[in-house]
Amino acid sequence: MNRVNLLDLDQAALVAFFESIGEKPFRARQVMHWLHQYGADSFEGMTDLAKSLRAKLPEVAEIRPPVLGHEQISADGTRKWLLEVGPSNRVETVFIPETDRGTLCVSTQVGCALDCAFCSTGKQGFNRNLSVAEIVGQLWWANRALGRDPKGERIISNVVLMGMGEPLLNFDATVAAVSLMLDDHAYGLSRRRVTISTSGIVPAMDRLRERMPVALAVSLHASNDALRDELVPINRKYPLKQLMAACKRYVNDGPRDFITFEYIMLDGVNDRPEHADQLLQLTRDVPCKFNLIPFNPFPMSGFRRSPGETVRRFASRLMAEGRIATTRKTRGDDIDAACGQLAGQVEDRSRRVLQRMELAA
Ligand code: SAH
Ligand code: SF4
Numbered sequence: 001m002n003r004v005n006l007l008d009l010d011q012a013a014l015v016a017f018f019e020s021i022g023e024k025p026f027r028a029r030q031v032m033h034w035l036h037q038y039g040a041d042s043f044e045g046m047t048d049l050a051k052s053l054r055a056k057l058p059e060v061a062e063i064r065p066p067v068l069g070h071e072q073i074s075a076d077g078t079r080k081w082l083l084e085v086g087p088s089n090r091v092e093t094v095f096i097p098e099t100d101r102g103t104l105c106v107s108t109q110v111g112c113a114l115d116c117a118f119c120s121t122g123k124q125g126f127n128r129n130l131s132v133a134e135i136v137g138q139l140w141w142a143n144r145a146l147g148r149d150p151k152g153e154r155i156i157s158n159v160v161l162m163g164m165g166e167p168l169l170n171f172d173a174t175v176a177a178v179s180l181m182l183d184d185h186a187y188g189l190s191r192r193r194v195t196i197s198t199s200g201i202v203p204a205m206d207r208l209r210e211r212m213p214v215a216l217a218v219s220l221h222a223s224n225d226a227l228r229d230e231l232v233p234i235n236r237k238y239p240l241k242q243l244m245a246a247c248k249r250y251v252n253d254g255p256r257d258f259i260t261f262e263y264i265m266l267d268g269v270n271d272r273p274e275h276a277d278q279l280l281q282l283t284r285d286v287p288c289k290f291n292l293i294p295f296n297p298f299p300m301s302g303f304r305r306s307p308g309e310t311v312r313r314f315a316s317r318l319m320a321e322g323r324i325a326t327t328r329k330t331r332g333d334d335i336d337a338a339c340g341q342l343a344g345q346v347e348d349r350s351r352r353v354l355q356r357m358e359l360a361a
Pocket of ligand 2: 112113114115116119120121122123163164165166199219
């Protein structure tokens with residue numbers, strides 16, 4: 001019989017599991033404390049479980065986090081861990097320390113199929129979705145590595161699902177992993193401190209709003225459909241009008257009263273004054289904040305980072321109309337841990353499938 005990996009189960013699934021082996025539901029919560037609050041990797045130390053249950057569990061269940069590869073530490077304190085998720089496949093997770101918080105940037109897929117023009121992950125193609133254990137396992141490992149501060153608080157106070165992959169195209173696993181992040185019996189983070197970043201999968205944004213509303217960041221990157229079709233190809237399926245409507249619906253029910261629009265600054269491509277004006281127009285009735293992201297180059301990307309002065313002027317133009325625009329600080333680029341640089345290792349299947357089709361044609 002296949003043993004169940006308990007790191008794959010959120011509270012509801014864990015309750016169902018314990019019921020299925022004839023145990024009371026409260027066992028689920030006890031085990032969650034051990035797994036997620038103490039980072040237990042075996043059943044032996046779970047001292048508040050009956051001995052008989054401790055003996056039975058290893059026969060039917062296991063605790064199997066993703067395999068930790070090597071760790072890199074940047075001069076600015078950013079840390080990056082590589083996780084082995086099967087032969088030739090690795091994903092990355094990044095910890096970004098700041099004075100008032102510690103943020104973990106989590107991956108949700110091995111690669112990404114959406115192929116945004118400026119994204120290193122996208123250029124690698126797609127292999128598969130990560131499981132719940134592989135997504136939440138990133139937080140599990142990082143908490144074990146970082147421990148707690150002198151006051152006994154966890155070092156990681158915020159999670160952003162902004163690593164490799166499109167979280168809303170791995171919907172069920174993402175929602176279950178987020179449910180553990182929010183669960184007081186596991187990581188106990190507030191909905192406002194867990195942010196999902198999406199390229200704009202409109203129907204899944206609506207499902208998220210209904211199932212698990214957390215803070216939402218939308219990768220906008222362009223101020224009109226023609227440009228966004230090129231930079232973020234999923235725009236051809238869910239164009240800006242639909243996307244803006246979905247954002248408005250989300251704000252109504254979400255835990256924050258704004259959407260964060262991520263906007264990568266590409267020299268001469270989307271950084272002109274008229275783009276700022278179009279952005280203002282496009283988002284005029286969407287409660288939002290803009291987060292301008294300096295482009296992080298990678299080999300053969302074909303783009304250049306906008307000069308600092310251009311970024312400042314772009315931000316001022318938005319702010320002159322009363323909008324909030326911040327510029328993201330680039331962190332960890334000496335260890336390729338900055339936004340868009342996460343590459344891990346992806347044995348690309350999308351391209352292979354595509355090549356086969358081309359050969360056959
Ligand atoms: N797929 C989701 C989440 C992962 S990408 C999304 O697209 O939102 C997370 C963020 O990294 C996105 O805002 C993306 O635009 C940004 N990013 C991608 N490539 C980048 C690069 N080369 N430089 C800076 N940011 C980049
Ligand atoms: Fe995928 Fe996000 Fe990269 Fe686009 S920016 S290719 S959606 S990971």
